[in-house]
Amino acid sequence: MDLLTPDLGLLFWQVVVFLGLFLILRAFAWKPITESLNERENNIQSALDLAEKTRLEMTALKADNEKLLAQARSEREAILRGAKETADKMLADSRDKAESEGKRILEQARESMQNERQALVMQMKKEVVTLSLDIAEKVLRKELSDKGAQEKLVTDLVSQSRLN
């Protein structure tokens, strides 16, 4: 049965050695070891966190870039569209202007032609009057070169005219 009876000497040494071992290891082994382990774990965790953060930032940056690109693209389109519109408008404007100018010039030309014609007609009328007076003078002069013709004429004229 002395297998089951604890020996005093061994009890004593076990208490001394085990507690000594515990105190020494706690101070010089477990403390630095667990601290280093915790520190390393924290480092790893923070590195992982940083990587995750960077990844998110990269994603955000990429999204930003894409947004920027899309914006630039739409801006370019807007600019192009604007330019085209302006060009179209300018074209239309100048066409309108040219048209109206042409119309105006035509009008003017027509008007001056009208005036010209009128002046011409007036001139011609004057010419015709002068010419016909000249003719009439000549004819009269020829007709009235003798006395008889003169008298006849006067008589005709007088007969024609009613004395009222």
Next chain:
Amino acid sequence: MIRSVFNQFLLVTALILSPLVGVQAQEHGHEGESHAQHEGEAPADKGKFNVGDMIMHHIKDDHGWEFAHGVTLPLPVILYSGDRGLEVFSSSRLAHGEVYNGYKNEHGKIHRVDEAGNADHEAKFYNFSITKNVASLMLSAVIMLLVFSAVSRGYAKNKGKAPSGIQSFLEPIILFVRDEIAKPSIGPNYTKFLPYLLTLFFFILINNLLGLLPGAANLTGNIAVTLVLAVITFVIVTFSGNKHYWLHIFKPTGVPIALLPIMVPVEIVGVFMKPLSLMIRLFANITAGHIIILSLLGLIFMANHMGGMMTSVAISPVVLFFTLFLNLIELLVAFLQAFIFTLLTAMYIGSAVEDHHEADHGIGYEGTTSELG
């Protein structure tokens, strides 16, 4: 004479066959010693091989460390008595039943002798000798200090770098104790108890493994050692117990008043049963392992004694195979028992420091196993 030569032959064969089967050295040594003792006591028993004695000799403590027959390291004997004060001398003085300074070593126990030369079992004195177990204990402490100071230096040296050498070998085990034993069993306040759990785990593990070596002491299979470990656990649990822990014992919630006279004594018994079970579990497991291996090897010598040389030669391979197998199991047990002792200690501490103790309706202290999940 022939038998003795044959025993030598067996010893050499066994040692060549398996480095793991280490206990022959002691066994053989003991056989020699038992011859010597029997010669002194009863010459008629000469040559009779007693397996029981051999086994008990191996698993029990001894003055002097016998590695093999005739190869004994003498250890200091330290005695203290009221009348004679402190006495220190070498254990070799008491070898072979010699009387020195009025003391005699009988079956590993030192007794005073009276004038007639007979052991006086009544004389009171205290024996603080560095026995085989104490020497082994100190050796294991030195090993642990060397190993863990190396590990600790590794952490200082490899700061911010990957672990290397022995550091990377032991780091997973340290992390295992921390993450699989301490954290889940104790909870968020585990850091305070981690140094004790680590010391406990590695102390038991290293001594279990040392105990498997040839000629080594059976330290963790000694009840004094497991008693001290269990008492330290008990003290820690008792002194770190919080309000909930004591309330659970003396005023369990959800238990009818009429049952309290039964439940409270049961809980109080439970408080003491926990360390008691720890003590007996480790002691019994390690001792039983040693006894089985020694019994198996004893079969060879039994066969030699009863059936002659040829019988023992015939059964040796079979016995050695089984011994090898059991040694491997013992390796597993060495880890397992270190794990179980530490885990249960952590769970007992956990149940004592738990903030919110749920009513387990008197199921008892094992209710904390649910935390393992």
